[in-house]
Amino acid sequence: MQPLVSILVGAFNAEKTIAETLESALGQTWPHTEIIVADDGSTDRTREIVRQYENVRLIPAEHGGVSAAVNIAFSHSRGDYIQYLDSDDLLAPDKIESQLLALQKRKEPRLVASSSWAYFFHRTRKARFVRNSLCEDLSPVEWLIRKMSEGVFMGNGTWLVKRELVEKAGPWNTDLYYDQDGEFFCRVLLASEGTCFVPATGMYYRRTGSSSTSFIGKSDKKKESLLASLKLHTKYLLSIEDSERTRAACARQFQNWFYIFYQSRPDLAAEMESQAASFGGRLTPPELSWKYAWIQKVWDWQTAAAIQMNYNNFKARMQRVWDNAMYNWERGPLGRA
Numbered sequence: 001m002q003p004l005v006s007i008l009v010g011a012f013n014a015e016k017t018i019a020e021t022l023e024s025a026l027g028q029t030w031p032h033t034e035i036i037v038a039d040d041g042s043t044d045r046t047r048e049i050v051r052q053y054e055n056v057r058l059i060p061a062e063h064g065g066v067s068a069a070v071n072i073a074f075s076h077s078r079g080d081y082i083q084y085l086d087s088d089d090l091l092a093p094d095k096i097e098s099q100l101l102a103l104q105k106r107k108e109p110r111l112v113a114s115s116s117w118a119y120f121f122h123r124t125r126k127a128r129f130v131r132n133s134l135c136e137d138l139s140p141v142e143w144l145i146r147k148m149s150e151g152v153f154m155g156n157g158t159w160l161v162k163r164e165l166v167e168k169a170g171p172w173n174t175d176l177y178y179d180q181d182g183e184f185f186c187r188v189l190l191a192s193e194g195t196c197f198v199p200a201t202g203m204y205y206r207r208t209g210s211s212s213t214s215f216i217g218k219s220d221k222k223k224e225s226l227l228a229s230l231k232l233h234t235k236y237l238l239s240i241e242d243s244e245r246t247r248a249a250c251a252r253q254f255q256n257w258f259y260i261f262y263q264s265r266p267d268l269a270a271e272m273e274s275q276a277a278s279f280g281g282r283l284t285p286p287e288l289s290w291k292y293a294w295i296q297k298v299w300d301w302q303t304a305a306a307i308q309m310n311y312n313n314f315k316a317r318m319q320r321v322w323d324n325a326m327y328n329w330e331r332g333p334l335g336r337a
Contacts, residue, residue: 002031002032003032003079003080003081003100004032004033004034004078004079004080004081005030005032005033005034005079005080005081005082005083005096005100005160006033006034006036006074006077006078006079006081006082006083006163007025007028007033007034007035007036007083007085007091007096008036008038008070008073008074008077008082008083008084008085009021009022009025009035009036009037009038009073009085009086009087010037010038010040010066010069010070010072010073010086010087011037011038011039011040011042011046011050011069011087012039012040012041012042012046012063012066012069012087013042013043013044013046014042014044014046014087014088015042015044015045015046015049016088017087017088017206017208018037018046018049018050018087018088019049020090021085021086021087021088021089021090022035022037022050022053022056024085024090024091024092024093024204025056025085025091026053026055026056027093028091028093028094028095028096028097029093029094029096029097030096030097030100033079033083033096034057034077034078034079035053035055035056035057036056036057036059036073036076036077037050037056037057037058037059037073037087038059038061038069038070038072038073038076039058039059039060039061039069040061040063040064040065040066040068040069041061041062041063041064046087047060057076059072059073059076064174065174065177066172066180066213067171067172067173067174067176067180067184068172068174070084070172071171071172071174074166074171079163080162080163081096081100081160081161081162081163082160082161082162082163082166083096083157083159083160083161084156084157084159084181085156085157085203086155086156086157086206088206088208089155089157089203089204089205089206090120090124090203090204090206091157091203091204092201092202092203092204094201095115095160095201095202095203096160098115098198098200098201099113099115099160099196099198099201100113100160102196102198103160103196106196108193108194108196109162109193110162110164110165110191110192110193111192111193111194111195111196112159112160112161112162112165112188112189112192112194112195112196113159113160113161113195113196113197113198114134114135114154114158114159114195114196114197114198115158115159115160115197115198115199115201115202115203116129116130116131116135116158116199116200116201116202117129117130117154117155117157117158117202117203117204117205118130118202118203118204118205119204119205119207120204120205120206120207121206121207121324122324124204127204129202132150132152133146133150133152134146134147134152134153134154134195134197135197135199136197137194137195137196137197138194138195138197139193139194140189140190140192140193140194140240141237141240141241141246142194143189143194143195144186144189144233144236144237144249145237145245145246145249148233148234148237148249148250148252148253148256149248149249149252149253149256150256151253151256151257153182154185155181155203155205156181156184156185157203157205158202158203159185159188161188165188165191165192166188168191169184169187169188169190169191170187172184175225175228176225176228176229177219177221177222177225178213178216178219178221178222178223178225178226178229179225179226179229179230180229182229182233183229183232183233186232186233186236186237187236190236190239190240216260218264220265223260223261223264223265223268224268226257226260227261227268227271227272230253230254230257230272230275231275233250233253234250234253234275234279237249237250238250244280247279247280248279248280248281250275250276250279250281251276251279251280251281252281254272254273254275254276254281254283255276255281255283255284257272258272258283258286259286262285262286263302264302289308291308
């Protein structure tokens with residue numbers, strides 16, 4: 001009997017993207033799937049749109065955050081494997097089938113399937129899959145060392161996880177408001193024997209700007225949550241190997257994220273410095289791009305960093321507007337796609 005895959009979507013005010021996300025889930029070449037959307041108290045047309053799909057189950061819920069919605073979706077699922085999917089991201093058509101076939105060829109029963117991912121605004125055909133050091137078969141400790149020391153990651157939609165590993169890892173942490181998925185999949189990895197990377201397929205990660213849950217901005221809640229997640233990462237890594245190389249990765253992790261807290265939250269920055277020192281590291285002021293370093297010399301780091309961030313946000317916004325215009329033009333009445 002072929003395994004059932006549960007595709008779980010947590011949605012909040014996702015009326016602009018949820019239909020495309022569900023189409024990508026329904027379009028999977030693996031036929032044995034169930035799609036469950038836990039709506040996190042949306043106030044727009046999200047629920048109305050989801051109800052238009054006969055093969056999608058909607059679970060209405062009160063607003064409790066991303067983690068709470070995902071946990072609710074999982075509690076209603078029956079799948080042998082779990083595929084998480086954000087309400088604005090997309091899956092490549094063969095993503096689930098390719099990963100299942102790869103897992104079935106392996107003898108290790110507790111492997112987690114991973115895949116590539118690609119940024120996009122509106123047109124996936126313009127996206128290119130990202131390749132980083134996580135894109136290969138890795139042990140849990142090696143995966144965490146690379147992620148933490150290099151500052152690389154995989155989106156939660158890249159994974160395909162056996163139900164027993166999800167149950168062993170436990171629910172998503174509802175106390176976190178940022179990096180919930182990163183912290184959760186650390187626990188999944190700890191419960192696993194490692195990753196089985198499947199190339200040439202994956203998920204598409206939509207860049208939505210400041211409306212994204214991954215956008216920190218000036219949110220103190222998200223900054224505090226990020227630091228809590230980083231500290232949990234160090235705990236998890238050291239629980240499976242406490243060595244010079246793992247401690248170095250822990251210290252480097254705090255350096256990679258130091259720019260978020262430097263000057264904007266001196267209290268949290270001081271805590272990060274203390275954490276890094278406990279692992280034998282020493283944090284240094286974050287470096288700005290050479291294009292903005294001269295501004296720091298004229299004014300200060302905070303001014304230069306703000307100008308750099310505002311320019312990057314403006315550039316991304318213009319790219320998003322242009323890509324949206326081309327997307328609508330290509331889908332116009334003359335069928336120009």
